[in-house]
Amino acid sequence: MSAPSKADYRRFTRDQRMVIVYGILCLVLILVVLQIWLLTAIMNAFLGGDESVIWPAAITSLVCLLLNGGLLRYLYFLDKPQPAV
Amino acid sequence: MNPRNRERDQLCLAPNGSPESEQPAWRKDFPIDWPQDHYVARRDFTKFMVLVSLGLTIGQFWIGFQNFLRKRRGKPAMMKIAQLSNVASGSTVVFHYPAAHDPCVLVRTGPETFVAYGQKCTHLSCAVVPDLKSDCIHCPCHEGCFDLKSGRPTAGPPRRPLPIVTLTIRSGAIYATGIQERTT
Numbered sequence A: 001m002s003a004p005s006k007a008d009y010r011r012f013t014r015d016q017r018m019v020i021v022y023g024i025l026c027l028v029l030i031l032v033v034l035q036i037w038l039l040t041a042i043m044n045a046f047l048g049g050d051e052s053v054i055w056p057a058a059i060t061s062l063v064c065l066l067l068n069g070g071l072l073r074y075l076y077f078l079d080k081p082q083p084a085v
Numbered sequence B: 001m002n003p004r005n006r007e008r009d010q011l012c013l014a015p016n017g018s019p020e021s022e023q024p025a026w027r028k029d030f031p032i033d034w035p036q037d038h039y040v041a042r043r044d045f046t047k048f049m050v051l052v053s054l055g056l057t058i059g060q061f062w063i064g065f066q067n068f069l070r071k072r073r074g075k076p077a078m079m080k081i082a083q084l085s086n087v088a089s090g091s092t093v094v095f096h097y098p099a100a101h102d103p104c105v106l107v108r109t110g111p112e113t114f115v116a117y118g119q120k121c122t123h124l125s126c127a128v129v130p131d132l133k134s135d136c137i138h139c140p141c142h143e144g145c146f147d148l149k150s151g152r153p154t155a156g157p158p159r160r161p162l163p164i165v166t167l168t169i170r171s172g173a174i175y176a177t178g179i180q181e182r183t184t
Helices: A014-047 A054-079 B003-009 B025-029 B034-073
Strands: B079-083 B092-096 B103-108 B114-118 B129-131 B136-139 B144-147 B153-155 B164-170 B173-180
Touching: A014 A054, A014 B034, A054 B034, B079 B092, B103 B164, B103 B173, B114 B173
Parallel strands: none
Antiparallel strands: B079 B173, B092 B103, B103 B114, B114 B164, B129 B136, B136 B144, B144 B153, B164 B173
16 A cells, blocks of 8 residues: 555544534534425415515525535535645 | 554445455455545535535525515406306306416305405315305315315315405406415
8 A cells, every 4th residue: 555645634534524524414404404494484475475584584594505505615624635744 | 643544544444344354355356445435425415415405595585586576566457257147146257367377266155245266276286166065165186175265274285275366346247356365
């Protein structure tokens, strides 16, 4: 087995990264389930002519997306090779 | 970083986790790095879920946009449905209001009483049929029932009431003046 190059060095071991990915996946799934619930509730309200909840729900969904985006950014950061110490 | 950890990352482990010496010979010819495979699978699933999240957010804003368009259309114009003399007591008239693709049904429940509802079932948009004998509006697709007097669901899968068409009587004719969608 050849020696790893400098580009192979990472902040965490793969086992550690696996645990982090599981944690991120759990959070993302919770947020996605919340968004699905919001979408079905708002669709029902829209079809029933209730306009008052549409925009607050859309903003909440956007906040969930931003949180998911932040977690995704960290996921990319995890895989980014770190300079060897 | 600990060099031992670095080496552990590069080990080629079998799915059952047992050491290489206990693995069948063919596995040496196909050295798949299972821990890496699992890691990549879960990482990519997480990325896909974020994409789903984006789709759901777009869906929310699409509903907001549709709501904006609906508000911009404003209140529908008044439309004549039928002459009173042409609608016998206990009979129904199907008409389209406010647009040509919005079927509605007018029911004359008594000599002086009329009700009108959107004809699309609030479950899956099947055409509903008034049943005056049982005092309900029946959806034949999934056996849904709405109360004839209020349009509220009484049985079956529908959860929302039928849209109610507001009516007015002028000069011996009956007119639709608006449509009211409801959640309860």
